Structure formats: structure tokens, C-alpha cells
Amino acid sequence: MSACGHEKDLISIDEAIQSILNTAKKLSTETIFVKNSLSRYLSAPVYSPVNLPGFDQSAVDGYALCTSHADAQHQSYVLMGEIRAGVASDLALQEGQAIRIFTGGKLPQGTTTIARQEIVEVVSDTQIRITDPLMAHTDIRRRGEELAEGQSLAEAGQFINIGSLAALSMAGVQTISVFRQPKVAVVITGDEIALDQNSLSEAQVFDANGPLLKAWFQQNAIQAEIIHVSDQSQAVTACFEQLKSKYDLIITTGGVSVGDYDFVRPSSFDAGFEQIFWKVKQKPGKPLYFAQYQNPEHHCYLLGLPGNPAAVYVCMQVYGKLLIDALQGQQPKTDTWFTAKLTHGMKEDKRERFIRMQASIVKGELKVSSLAKQQSHMLSNLMQANCLVRIPAEVKPEAEMLVSGLFI
Amino acid sequence: MSACGHEKDLISIDEAIQSILNTAKKLSTETIFVKNSLSRYLSAPVYSPVNLPGFDQSAVDGYALCTSHADAQHQSYVLMGEIRAGVASDLALQEGQAIRIFTGGKLPQGTTTIARQEIVEVVSDTQIRITDPLMAHTDIRRRGEELAEGQSLAEAGQFINIGSLAALSMAGVQTISVFRQPKVAVVITGDEIALDQNSLSEAQVFDANGPLLKAWFQQNAIQAEIIHVSDQSQAVTACFEQLKSKYDLIITTGGVSVGDYDFVRPSSFDAGFEQIFWKVKQKPGKPLYFAQYQNPEHHCYLLGLPGNPAAVYVCMQVYGKLLIDALQGQQPKTDTWFTAKLTHGMKEDKRERFIRMQASIVKGELKVSSLAKQQSHMLSNLMQANCLVRIPAEVKPEAEMLVSGLFI
Structure with a gap:
């Protein structure tokens, strides 16, 4: 028997x-293109191959200025030209000069601050005036301020989701080592x-x-x-x-x-x-x-x-x-299983159970409620279930009991 | 300007x-095969085309019995044959008879209860004896007990995930109407x-x-x-x-x-x-x-x-x-945005913000913590972020404040 x-x-x-x-x-492990890496796990850390940003740049559409004044307001500047995003330029600024610049545009040498276009009055083709207070170093993204070249960008084990794939792409990482x-x-x-x-x-x-x-x-x-x-x-x-x-x-x-x-x-x-x-x-x-x-x-x-x-x-x-x-090299994380409060009592059972439940969050509290039709030959409650909850063996679960669950 | x-x-x-x-x-809308329907939304309700289960069947490996006794224990039965799962059989039971049956096997006519094999002593090729208490109607899955033919299985708008796809498959639904x-x-x-x-x-x-x-x-x-x-x-x-x-x-x-x-x-x-x-x-x-x-x-x-x-x-x-x-016909659900408690105070801002945060659940309470490097040209914190949190404009967020967020 x-x-x-x-x-x-x-x-x-x-x-x-x-x-x-x-x-x-x-x-x-194998090396694959980042663009094909969704849902994979890194097998080695990734260090940024570049500075991010790669160069000092404007954070806004406006004007790069060169001024020794603490506040650039009410100053007039001689307009020396224009720098578009993505276009290399040899233009440089000296005291009292300005260059039209756009978001992401590489700062000309000599820039002390950026005036966003909303606080700039265009006086003539060759002259602008700043209408509002403006401090030094405003609206400048500094080379390497997010990540320096060689700095850690992702750790081994990192799951590649939409966001991490995008972050790797932004740093110009083209291939990564992942677990097969x-x-x-x-x-x-x-x-x-x-x-x-x-x-x-x-x-x-x-x-x-x-x-x-x-x-x-x-x-x-x-x-x-x-x-x-x-x-x-x-x-x-x-x-x-x-x-x-x-x-x-x-x-x-x-x-x-x-x-x-x-x-x-x-x-x-x-x-x-x-x-x-x-x-x-x-x-x-x-x-x-x-x-x-x-x-x-x-x-x-x-x-x-x-x-x-x-x-x-x-x-x-x-x-x-x-x-x-x-x-693929992953150990379970401490948050793989959530904790939540049962909304109701249940019968006890001599075996530990995985119950299909509906989790909902009420004012920051995670609550789980059981669904009908839990027998092992029944599936129709998966139309409503959004988690599996572990109910320990041989205890009578009461409402408000803290239980462990897995989002599905 | x-x-x-x-x-x-x-x-x-x-x-x-x-x-x-x-x-x-x-x-x-369009009609597609259920097997190809992952991540789609139903455009019409689905009613079960069959009874689930489709026939009375055994829930265990054991013996179908016919007995008028309230408790079958200590009774002996004449073994009449075997019914495997998936195999149609003309066998039928009369008082005092038993048929070997397996999980999912279609019950022979005349069955009053099922004895799981662990409480059955096989006395000879033609005789078995029940060793433990056994009530009528035990371990029988009744035709239609999960869903009756024509009963609602899924509502319009249902998202097809792994579970709902499986539940539709189990009911023999082959094609569904979904939004393009x-x-x-x-x-x-x-x-x-x-x-x-x-x-x-x-x-x-x-x-x-x-x-x-x-x-x-x-x-x-x-x-x-x-x-x-x-x-x-x-x-x-x-x-x-x-x-x-x-x-x-x-x-x-x-x-x-x-x-x-x-x-x-x-x-x-x-x-x-x-x-x-x-x-x-x-x-x-x-x-x-x-x-x-x-x-x-x-x-x-x-x-x-x-x-x-x-x-x-x-x-x-x-x-x-x-x-x-x-x-695809979906209105946002009440639980699309969760509520959670901030773990820390933050600076206020004149504009409402979506902040990349890390959500964690501590004893059933959902808590969210902001990450560094939130500027709009920075992405590297998406390696850690698992939610976006809405911080209202012009209020100073304090620790424990209830905020609204979206898992990402």
C-alpha cells in the first residue's frame, strides 16, 4: 500500500x-545585445563606459551666458550665434556674450549660466536682455553628474526590465553578459x-x-x-x-x-x-x-x-x-513574498495551502481575500485572482492574520 | 514669448x-484563438460551452463503490473491473460491487461513493475491503459543480493573463472576441x-x-x-x-x-x-x-x-x-493606482511630480522610498525603482503621508 x-x-x-x-x-553565460535582453538576468556587473551626461549641456531651451555678475538679471548680452542639440560647435563665450542654445546642446566654452528662454527679452538680432533673477550655474547639466565613466551602473543579477534596458542603452552599453x-x-x-x-x-x-x-x-x-x-x-x-x-x-x-x-x-x-x-x-x-x-x-x-x-x-x-x-543565478529576494492581512477567517487544514486570492490595497494596507472554487481541478477563479497566499498548516486562520503571498 | x-x-x-x-x-473587435490571446482584452463575455467537470468523476485514485450503508467501512466488495481516466466504459455497479478507478475517471453508473486507494485492502483479484470510515458521496467531482453549461465564465473587459487563458482552455473555449x-x-x-x-x-x-x-x-x-x-x-x-x-x-x-x-x-x-x-x-x-x-x-x-x-x-x-x-475598451480600475506611505519627508514643488521610488511591504503595510537622480535626463535609478509615486503640487510631503503610486 x-x-x-x-x-x-x-x-x-x-x-x-x-x-x-x-x-x-x-x-x-552568454553575451547578447542590450536591445534583445528584456527579461534576462545580468551575470556580471556593468560599469558605465561613458560619462553621463557625456558633456556639459543645457537643460533647457534658452541662452548660454558668460557673466561675472552673481545675478545676471537686467544685464544685456551680445548674441554670438546658435548651438543646436546634437551639433558640434566651436563657438565660445566671453564676458557679456550670449549664445542661443537648446535642451541637450553642448555648452560653449566660457558659459557661466543658462537663461531659459522665458526670462529672455530679444532686443535685436544681436542683443538680448535677462528679465528675471538668474544665478550662476543655472540649468546646466554637468558632464558625469549622473554617472562617471567606469562607475557601477548595474550589479550582477540585475533583472532586465524596460527601465534597466533603457538605462543601459542611455549609457551606450551595447552588449551585456547574461545567464543563458x-x-x-x-x-x-x-x-x-x-x-x-x-x-x-x-x-x-x-x-x-x-x-x-x-x-x-x-x-x-x-x-x-x-x-x-x-x-x-x-x-x-x-x-x-x-x-x-x-x-x-x-x-x-x-x-x-x-x-x-x-x-x-x-x-x-x-x-x-x-x-x-x-x-x-x-x-x-x-x-x-x-x-x-x-x-x-x-x-x-x-x-x-x-x-x-x-x-x-x-x-x-x-x-x-x-x-x-x-x-539564471537568482536567489529569491526578501520581497518575493509579500505580507498581507487576511480579511476573513478560514477553516484550518492539516496541509499548508496556496490559496488563490484577491489582493487589494486600502490606505496603504495590503489585504487579501479568498475566492471560491479552490479545488485543484478548478481554475475559473483565476479570472479574479491576483495572488497566491500561503496559509500555514494546522492553524485556524482568523481575520487580520498576517499571511505571506505572491503576486501572480 | x-x-x-x-x-x-x-x-x-x-x-x-x-x-x-x-x-x-x-x-x-476581432475573433482570435484563445491560445494566441495572451495580453488581450475580451470584448464580450464568455459563457461556458460545457459543464465543468463534464461528467461525474473520481477525485482520487481508488475504487468506485455501490453501497446502501451510510458508512462503507469494514464492508467487502466484489471487484468488477477498472476504469482509467480518459477511457469511456460501459461498466456499472450494483450493491456490493466495486470498480478500480483513477483520478478524473468517469464514474460508473450506480456509484454511491469513492474509496481512495489508501483505505482499501485488496483481499484478492476479485475482492476488496474498506479499512477506514467512509461516507457516501466522498471524493466525487460532480458534473457542472464548478461551472454549468451556459454559465458566465468571463466578463467583457477581462484581461487575458496566464490564469484566464488556462481557465478558458479548460472550458474548451477555442476562440474569443477581443479588442483589436x-x-x-x-x-x-x-x-x-x-x-x-x-x-x-x-x-x-x-x-x-x-x-x-x-x-x-x-x-x-x-x-x-x-x-x-x-x-x-x-x-x-x-x-x-x-x-x-x-x-x-x-x-x-x-x-x-x-x-x-x-x-x-x-x-x-x-x-x-x-x-x-x-x-x-x-x-x-x-x-x-x-x-x-x-x-x-x-x-x-x-x-x-x-x-x-x-x-x-x-x-x-x-x-x-x-x-x-x-x-481596447478599458477604463482605469480603482486599484490601478495603489496607496502607500512615504518613508521620508520631501521638498515641495509647484508642479505635481511622478517620482521613481522603491516600494516595499512591511507587515502588510506598503511603504515607498524615493531614489536619488530624479532629473528628467537621468534613468539609472530605474535599476532600483519598482514604482512611480504621485506627489501633489504645493504641499510639503512628510513621512507617513499617504501617496498614490503605480507599479512599474
């Missing part, structure tokens, strides 16, 4: 997380899953896990091949044999429980994988399985998700993300 | 937001921007705005063509003339202030656009410009972002997102 119904063989969620972190080895993304194969098992959605036989169900994982990888900007395999021991083993050398990560759905047709675990052994853990004291996702195959040249991980779609969703958001990040 | 330096002609941030919402007309995404052209102006990053002339800067907006659209799963145009009136006008009939939205960067080479606004007029608003009482992004071109067949919006990269970033996250969502 299997021990699956018993809780004693199960590891805790924290143990499963730690086990993944202990097992996952960083992938190699894992090559991923997703293996959907389960003969009950209709392969053709147009011809659902009696006793079959539509495929939710394939589209779910395809969307997950699309959202996370990682290539993943989706493969369906039938519930036959040899077919599953042959599949793993084929994939283990070509991929860094195999994600399976279904077939990891203790039913007579749950071939993922035994087939993984037949294909040379060794178990790291199996079965986690959690709801949903108890049969979660983690294994690895190693040879001197290659390492392949296998994350065996249960077959129920809600378990697939939860385990992918929690463990799949953790593993894929760890392969 | 221009009024740009004066604040009286400026509209408020709230007025600019409202103006965009009042102006943007919903794009047409805008066809977008991004026009980068500014002769100071080096087109070739390998040959930066004196007085030139690297292009941050092009990569920033390319990444923004990539992240938001929207196609956008990036075009560079020189600071010449005819070139800018010709560009708008070419784009206005082919695109739903033109986003420009630079050239919207009052400098002599700020051609975006006058060129847009020459190309038949009418101004909706210009200049917002905000920092950064004061010269923000919004216009539209309409003819009986086509509507094209023009969002003129300033040239400074931080203004581009902020205005895109706030106004660009708002406009693109509005074109």
Missing part, C-alpha cells in the same frame, strides 16, 4: 524550496486529455495544462516546446530519453501520483534521472516531483507537476519560477 | 488623464541622438528612447514600428502624413517643447491633426502633447512625449498605457 495518503513522508514547502535552490546549478535561459520541454501526460479540442470523446477533458504552460513561458519570455505523451510506460521513458540530453529542464504535468498509470517517476528512473524529492505537504500539488539527470557534459532537471490544472498553475508559479530563476 | 515657463496654461494630471479617456474611441490592438508607430526625433551607437559624434547622445519604447511594447505584447526622423519641419510633417492613415497611434519622443526645432506640434497640424491638449502641470513631462487625426474611415492618435528619457518613461507608463488600454 502506498504512503501517499499519509503525511509523514512529505517534506514541507520550505524544504522543497530549499531543495530546489540547493540543487539548481547556474547555467553558463534554460532550454525547456513541457511534457503533458494524461490519456484523458483530448488532443483535438474539436473531438472530445466521452470521459475526456479539454487540455488546460498545455495552454497554461505555453502562456507561462510566453509571459516569461522563455522558449518552451510542448509535447503530449500517452500514459504508457515505454512512451514516457522514450520521451525522457530523447529529451534529457537536449534540454536543461523538462516540466511534466500529470502522472506523478501513485496511480497504476503514473509513469513519470518510474520512467524518469529508467531514463537515468535520480529523485531529489517527491511529495510536498501542500495543497494543491502534493505529488510534486523533482529529479535530475547528470552526465559529465550535461545536466537536466525534471520538475514533475501534478495533473490537476490548479496544481500545475500553483506549482509553476512557485517552484517552476524559483527553479528557472535559480538556473 | 512662449507661455511654456508659466504654469497657467497647463492642465493638471487628472485633467490630462480624463481628456485621454474622453477622446479615445474603442477599436474594432492599436497599430503603433514610434517616431524618435532629435538630431542629438546617434543613430549608430558605434559612432557617437561630439555633442551627440546614445538613443535611450528607441530601446525604451521598443522594450515597452515588447513587454506589453504589442507590435510597434520604430522610426527615426531628423529635426526638420518637412521631414516630420512628411512622416506624419505617411503614418496617419496606416496607424492607429503615433508615439513621438522629443520636439514637443517650445524650442525653435520643436517641430512635432506644428508638423502634426500641417498633417491634419488637431490638438487635444498640450502641456501638463507635472514633473517630468511638462510638454506632453496629445492630438488626433480623423477622417470618415480612420482615426489616428498622436501622443507626443517629451525628449528626456525619464519623461518618456513616466509618460509612457502613465499616459501611453492609459491610452492603449482605453483603445
Whole structure:
């Protein structure tokens, strides 16, 4: 008789997380163009190759002035010419002279301050007058004031999002060293899953896990091949044999429980994988399985998700993300999981749970409310859910209790 | 003299937001495959085409039983056969009979309860015995218990993320009606921007705005063509003339202030656009410009972002997102902007500001802390920033003040 119904063989969620972190080895690094680097992780720090700004420049549309007066107001200046942004100029200023300049324009030598055009009266083609108080060094962006050449711009591990990509681009960084993304194969098992959605036989169900994982990888900007395999021991083993050398990560759905047709675990052994853990004291996702195959040249991980779609969703958001990040050199951050107050009491459970909830912020306080239809074969509350909340085992959660959650 | 330096002609941030919402007309709708629908918005509600589950089924690996006893414990049953998940079967149960069944397997007629395999002793090939208490109707998933055929599954306006895509897939929904995404052209102006990053002339800067907006659209799963145009009136006008009939939205960067080479606004007029608003009482992004071109067949919006990269970033996250969502039928939600407590006091300013900050959650309380280097030509703090916070004009922000922010 299997021990699956018993809780004693199960590891805790924290143990499963730690086990993944202990097992996952960083992938190699590669150099890529910054413009193609969205959603990647830096494998080395980046130092600014230039000063930012690269030269002293005007912060406004106006006039560069040269004056020894503390306040330039009511002074008149002889207009010597114009400097456009982006155009190099040999013009230089001497006491009492001005040059028309535009935002980003390189300051002419001799500039002591900039008068924005709103405080300048154009007296004639060759003369201007300053109408308002104006101090020295006004509206000048100094060379290197944001970043000096060689100064740290980004640390190793930095996630490349829109903002960091733009900041790297502004510093003229063209290529960066990042961790390789894992090559991923997703293996959907389960003969009950209709392969053709147009011809659902009696006793079959539509495929939710394939589209779910395809969307997950699309959202996370990682290539993943989706493969369906039938519930036959040899077919599953042959599949793993084929994939283990070509991929860094195999994600399976279904077939990891203790039913007579749950071939993922035994087939993984037949294909040379060794178990790291199996079965986690959690709801949903108890049969979660983690294994690895190693040879001197290659390492392949296998994350065996249960077959129920809600378990697939939860385990992918929690463990799949953790593993894929760890392969790219990332340790979880202290703020990966938020803390929030429950708005209501709940029943207790002997297993720790991931509950699909709705988080909302009320006057700076983060509150989470559970949604109906939490069973592991149900997904429809994901239309409303925006977070997963961890509810500890064997405590009765009360309203206002502080819980830990993950935005989804 | 221009009024740009004066604040009286400026509209408020709230007025600019409202103006965009009042102006943007919903794009047409189209029918697409669910599997390709990530990041789209539903234009019509979806009703479940099937019952979920589609048939009464087992929630566990175990045995379907037929018994009139209230508790099946200590009863023995005659084993009649096996039903696998996904395999239709004509087997039926009568009093005292059992059938081996697996998770998701369709219940045989006559089933009164399911015994999970952990509480079943297999006495012989033809006989089993139940070892633990077992009530009627245990571990059965009833047809339609999650959703009945025809019941509402998703509302119009639903954003398709990983979870909602999976939930639609599980219900066998293959195609959905969504709003068309805008066809977008991004026009980068500014002769100071080096087109070739390998040959930066004196007085030139690297292009941050092009990569920033390319990444923004990539992240938001929207196609956008990036075009560079020189600071010449005819070139800018010709560009708008070419784009206005082919695109739903033109986003420009630079050239919207009052400098002599700020051609975006006058060129847009020459190309038949009418101004909706210009200049917002905000920092950064004061010269923000919004216009539209309409003819009986086509509507094209023009969002003129300033040239400074931080203004581009902020205005895109706030106004660009708002406009693109509005074109897809979305009104801002009450939780689009969060509320959080400032961790520190700040200087006041005569204009409302969007400050790049770091949000963190401490015991369920959302707190935001400002970052250095907020000037509009600086981007490097986007390595750390995870939100934009609105600081009202002409109030001195104190620590613990409740402010409004947007995750980025």
C-alpha cells in the first residue's frame, strides 16, 4: 500500500524550496545585445563606459551666458550665434556674450549660466536682455553628474526590465553578459486529455495544462516546446530519453501520483534521472516531483507537476519560477513574498495551502481575500485572482492574520 | 514669448488623464484563438460551452463503490473491473460491487461513493475491503459543480493573463472576441541622438528612447514600428502624413517643447491633426502633447512625449498605457493606482511630480522610498525603482503621508 495518503513522508514547502535552490546549478553565460535582453538576468556587473551626461549641456531651451555678475538679471548680452542639440560647435563665450542654445546642446566654452528662454527679452538680432533673477550655474547639466565613466551602473543579477534596458542603452552599453535561459520541454501526460479540442470523446477533458504552460513561458519570455505523451510506460521513458540530453529542464504535468498509470517517476528512473524529492505537504500539488539527470557534459532537471490544472498553475508559479530563476543565478529576494492581512477567517487544514486570492490595497494596507472554487481541478477563479497566499498548516486562520503571498 | 515657463496654461494630471479617456474611441473587435490571446482584452463575455467537470468523476485514485450503508467501512466488495481516466466504459455497479478507478475517471453508473486507494485492502483479484470510515458521496467531482453549461465564465473587459487563458482552455473555449490592438508607430526625433551607437559624434547622445519604447511594447505584447526622423519641419510633417492613415497611434519622443526645432506640434497640424491638449502641470513631462487625426474611415492618435528619457518613461507608463488600454475598451480600475506611505519627508514643488521610488511591504503595510537622480535626463535609478509615486503640487510631503503610486 502506498504512503501517499499519509503525511509523514512529505517534506514541507520550505524544504522543497530549499531543495530546489540547493540543487539548481547556474547555467553558463552568454553575451547578447542590450536591445534583445528584456527579461534576462545580468551575470556580471556593468560599469558605465561613458560619462553621463557625456558633456556639459543645457537643460533647457534658452541662452548660454558668460557673466561675472552673481545675478545676471537686467544685464544685456551680445548674441554670438546658435548651438543646436546634437551639433558640434566651436563657438565660445566671453564676458557679456550670449549664445542661443537648446535642451541637450553642448555648452560653449566660457558659459557661466543658462537663461531659459522665458526670462529672455530679444532686443535685436544681436542683443538680448535677462528679465528675471538668474544665478550662476543655472540649468546646466554637468558632464558625469549622473554617472562617471567606469562607475557601477548595474550589479550582477540585475533583472532586465524596460527601465534597466533603457538605462543601459542611455549609457551606450551595447552588449551585456547574461545567464543563458534554460532550454525547456513541457511534457503533458494524461490519456484523458483530448488532443483535438474539436473531438472530445466521452470521459475526456479539454487540455488546460498545455495552454497554461505555453502562456507561462510566453509571459516569461522563455522558449518552451510542448509535447503530449500517452500514459504508457515505454512512451514516457522514450520521451525522457530523447529529451534529457537536449534540454536543461523538462516540466511534466500529470502522472506523478501513485496511480497504476503514473509513469513519470518510474520512467524518469529508467531514463537515468535520480529523485531529489517527491511529495510536498501542500495543497494543491502534493505529488510534486523533482529529479535530475547528470552526465559529465550535461545536466537536466525534471520538475514533475501534478495533473490537476490548479496544481500545475500553483506549482509553476512557485517552484517552476524559483527553479528557472535559480538556473539564471537568482536567489529569491526578501520581497518575493509579500505580507498581507487576511480579511476573513478560514477553516484550518492539516496541509499548508496556496490559496488563490484577491489582493487589494486600502490606505496603504495590503489585504487579501479568498475566492471560491479552490479545488485543484478548478481554475475559473483565476479570472479574479491576483495572488497566491500561503496559509500555514494546522492553524485556524482568523481575520487580520498576517499571511505571506505572491503576486501572480 | 512662449507661455511654456508659466504654469497657467497647463492642465493638471487628472485633467490630462480624463481628456485621454474622453477622446479615445474603442477599436474594432476581432475573433482570435484563445491560445494566441495572451495580453488581450475580451470584448464580450464568455459563457461556458460545457459543464465543468463534464461528467461525474473520481477525485482520487481508488475504487468506485455501490453501497446502501451510510458508512462503507469494514464492508467487502466484489471487484468488477477498472476504469482509467480518459477511457469511456460501459461498466456499472450494483450493491456490493466495486470498480478500480483513477483520478478524473468517469464514474460508473450506480456509484454511491469513492474509496481512495489508501483505505482499501485488496483481499484478492476479485475482492476488496474498506479499512477506514467512509461516507457516501466522498471524493466525487460532480458534473457542472464548478461551472454549468451556459454559465458566465468571463466578463467583457477581462484581461487575458496566464490564469484566464488556462481557465478558458479548460472550458474548451477555442476562440474569443477581443479588442483589436492599436497599430503603433514610434517616431524618435532629435538630431542629438546617434543613430549608430558605434559612432557617437561630439555633442551627440546614445538613443535611450528607441530601446525604451521598443522594450515597452515588447513587454506589453504589442507590435510597434520604430522610426527615426531628423529635426526638420518637412521631414516630420512628411512622416506624419505617411503614418496617419496606416496607424492607429503615433508615439513621438522629443520636439514637443517650445524650442525653435520643436517641430512635432506644428508638423502634426500641417498633417491634419488637431490638438487635444498640450502641456501638463507635472514633473517630468511638462510638454506632453496629445492630438488626433480623423477622417470618415480612420482615426489616428498622436501622443507626443517629451525628449528626456525619464519623461518618456513616466509618460509612457502613465499616459501611453492609459491610452492603449482605453483603445481596447478599458477604463482605469480603482486599484490601478495603489496607496502607500512615504518613508521620508520631501521638498515641495509647484508642479505635481511622478517620482521613481522603491516600494516595499512591511507587515502588510506598503511603504515607498524615493531614489536619488530624479532629473528628467537621468534613468539609472530605474535599476532600483519598482514604482512611480504621485506627489501633489504645493504641499510639503512628510513621512507617513499617504501617496498614490503605480507599479512599474
